[in-house]
Amino acid sequence: MLAVVLTMTLGVTTKFAQIAPLKAAMLTKSWIGLLAEVDQKVGVVPELGGTSVGVKRFGPELERRTLCKRQFERFFTATQGLALADKSDYPAAKRELVETLNFAGKPRGPNCNTYALLSNPAVMMCVEQLPEEWNVLFLCVNPTERNLERIAAAERDTLTELRALLPTEECTLRIEASTVAALAGSGEALGLSPLDDGKLWFRVAP
Numbered sequence: 001m002l003a004v005v006l007t008m009t010l011g012v013t014t015k016f017a018q019i020a021p022l023k024a025a026m027l028t029k030s031w032i033g034l035l036a037e038v039d040q041k042v043g044v045v046p047e048l049g050g051t052s053v054g055v056k057r058f059g060p061e062l063e064r065r066t067l068c069k070r071q072f073e074r075f076f077t078a079t080q081g082l083a084l085a086d087k088s089d090y091p092a093a094k095r096e097l098v099e100t101l102n103f104a105g106k107p108r109g110p111n112c113n114t115y116a117l118l119s120n121p122a123v124m125m126c127v128e129q130l131p132e133e134w135n136v137l138f139l140c141v142n143p144t145e146r147n148l149e150r151i152a153a154a155e156r157d158t159l160t161e162l163r164a165l166l167p168t169e170e171c172t173l174r175i176e177a178s179t180v181a182a183l184a185g186s187g188e189a190l191g192l193s194p195l196d197d198g199k200l201w202f203r204v205a206p
Helices: 002-010 021-039 062-086 091-095 148-163 177-181
Strands: 016-019 042-045 051-054 112-117 123-129 133-141 172-176 192-195 201-204
Touching (some): 016 148, 021 062, 021 112, 062 123, 062 133, 062 177, 133 177, 148 172
Antiparallel strands (some): 123 133
């Protein structure tokens, strides 16, 4: 059902596809609201002995979910900035000015594209695509999913689909460090290895 709704919202029919920044921004805005709604619910957390607790305040995933919230907000700002830049008279120049797409001291906006994986849970991402390397700057999973195994599987599937699009075998696929920190999957499970001591980038194994 979720995939059908996303297909209608994003206007795409394939499972993994490039989407317009504006559509990504619209959906992310709704995800930010869903994240707040889900995390404020009271429910049973087995990891805490089956006690009914406020998930937002006491859940074992509090730190990661907090990082996800920040990523959603930055992803929304980034995709909204790209959408506004693309409507301007000088899109390439305006894309350079999108502050939330400035990573490692470089403006990444001019070569960024947004993608969606229409799975359950659904995933959206922003990728800087250069001839010799593709950089995943954001990777966001639908916040209504709370099962870590399902989230990690969606993350893995997304990276697999993206790797299949690399222009050459020599092209490197990397993920920005703050995005890695918000992932549910382990580095080993996702095939990640730290570059520059993991301060800025992680490499995705072939």
